Amino acid sequence: MLDNSTSAKPSVSWALGLSRGGLIDLPGVGLAHEAAATALNRLMKRAQKSGFKLSIASGHRDYGRQLTIFNAKMCGERPVYGDSGALLSKQLLGSRDWLHAILRYSALPGTSRHxxxxxxxxxxxxxxxxxxxxxxxxxxxxxxGPFAQLSSWLTSLMVKDDAEGFYRPYTGELGGVAPEPWHLSHRPSAELFQPLVESAPLIQVWSGQAQQLGQSPECEALAGLREVKAQHEAIMAEYVRSYWV
Ligand SMILES: [Zn+2]
Structure with a gap:
């Protein structure tokens, strides 16, 4: 049985989504941390025995992909919705509230747990x-909903701490991220990455000055960088660190 001791050691560039680090490629899962993938396979087999086909809608996502999503929203090229589902307007909200509306549903590149x-x-x-x-x-x-049974099956395991190390970080009870009942995190593996997500390398990368961390030179800078930099400590506390275990 594989555990964290046999998995590749997390690095800053891996934690920020700038390199593949020690990710392995598993059929049906995609790129994943080895111990997390092993635990996920066990959870999938147990789900199958209970009548579910636990499948991955989205797994690993790199910095560039998250940057594309974030920049498109920040620039108003991709719709941004409020909690009620209504389309929001950048002009009406102003730059500060616009940024927070985006962060409720999309992580800043470099800070996504994916x-x-x-x-x-x-x-x-x-x-x-x-x-x-x-x-x-x-x-x-x-x-x-169609996934109510799968969801309550997972909850019943999590309350007994019997979900192969998985938990739901985004329950809506902490921080500013909207509830994501579909998002599972492998706690023993994820907690190894948390201390590597720090403001200094993030600001370097967002500014487009982090070739040494693996960002390609043509990688664009973060949209809304000035607003993000002005509030980055509060953003880190509300949208990133409040979910650390
Ligand atoms: Zn997710």
Whole structure:
């Protein structure tokens, strides 16, 4: 059985999504931290025995991918929604509230837990009709949603600390991130990355000056950098560190 002692050691560039580090490529899972992938495989097998097909909607995501998502929202090229589902306007909100509206649903590049290969968005394709377009909305995982049974099965394991090390960091109880009942994190692996996500290297990378950390020279700078830099300590506390275990 593999555990963290046999997995590759996390580095700063891996933690920030700038390198693949020791990620392994597993069929059905994709790129993942080795110990997290092993635990996920065990959880999937147990899910199968209980009648679920626990599947990955989204696993590892690198810095460049997260930067594209964040910049597009920051620049108003991708829709930004409020909690009620209403489309928000950058002009009406102002730059500070606009940034926080984005951070509620999208992490700043370099701070996404998906960079680590320890966190996975899950669903069950056998619980919905063929061709179903997954929304990743809390209602899909709530009482009347198609993934309610899978979700309560996972909760029943988590309350007994019997979910192969997985927990849900985004329950809506802490910090500023909206509830994400689909987001599972492998706690023993994820906690190794947390101390590596620090403001100094992040600001370097966001400014486009971090070739030594693995950012490619053509990688664009972070949109809204001035606003992010002005508030980065508060942002780190509210959207990043409040979810550390
Ligand atoms: Zn997620």
């Amino acid at each position: 960079h680590w290969g320890t966190d996975f968005d899950i669903w069950d394709p056998t619980a919905v009709p063929k061709g179903y377009a997954l929304q990743l909305q809390p209602s899909e995982y709530g009482r009347d």
